[in-house]
Amino acid sequence: MRTLEQTTQEVLDLASKHFNVPAGSLAPEDDFFKKLGIDSLQTLEMLSRLENHFGIELPDYEVQGVSDFRTLASRIQSRL
Amino acid sequence: MKSFTGKALRWEWREGVIELVLDRAPANEIGLAMLEELEKFVAAMESLASDTSACIIYSNRKHGFSAGADLRELYQGAAQLSEEDRVSGVRNFLARIQAAFNTIDAAPFTTIAAVHGVCFGGGFELALICDIIVADKMARFAFPELRLGLIPGFGGIPRLKRDLGNAFIRDLLLTGRSVNAARAQAVGLVAQLAAEGEALRIARATAAQIVKFDGVTRSAAKKFIKPIPHEELRQEIDLFCDLFARPTVMAALKKFLESTDAMPYLP
16 A cells, blocks of 8 residues: 555656656645646646546545645545 | 538548547637537538448547537627527527537437547537547546536436436536546446547547448447437426526636636636
């Protein structure tokens, strides 16, 4: 079973890879909208990638108001 | 008309298969332009049907199949009208959309939606008129209408009821959440899952298989197993119009269109 730290790292790695941001340049407390420069449609794309990677469903309303990677990872963790 | 290129879509017939491509920036929003060209397609269907085994509907837009109704056009058109004219205008639009969708739904050839990315609202309803949905793993399906104080009005509820279990429909409608393609396949909405970017290739391979079969049998089988829920479709329009008449809906549309939030589609 993954720890929250492992989940957070996987979220950062996934975001870095798919949105062409240098590996290691993202931190758990970063605002992913600002850091990745993504819009609402790209946010949905990120949601799909996270769901496919972790094998979970993450309803959109679970990420309402969430903007940092750590909180996003905790939402994912609660469904593992 | 074996081929057509318009502002919102184009189609081409080749060797028994029609490919209908949605291509209206930014995300194939369904407004008057798309409706008028869908009506042209429906008119062309009559002459094409006898030589057609399959029709693939897909999108040329990067972000997905279709983000749904053109809410900006809806709001801007409605804002200038009296409440009475606003509702009758919407009713007229819905009646036209449903007429076009119903004809494609009942087409004697097999229809395949090849879906990637966003497939929301009216876009989801367009996919639902197809016999088979092939979706790539990045596809997402949603009915976000509740967030605006509305329900789907292009026939989505009766078609989902025709195809799937009620519990899943309640989840989608009452939460407004989007579901991924894997979930959509698990509940039976999506027939085949594709790797990212591969939905069209798989749809073409499926069409190539379908072309081998007898057209009379296909048409008869489709009529038998896929009734058009005409009465419920009419009821959906009535309910949509009743809800649309409320001032809260125009306020919600305005708020959505003016939002600078990163995720404006969330309530």
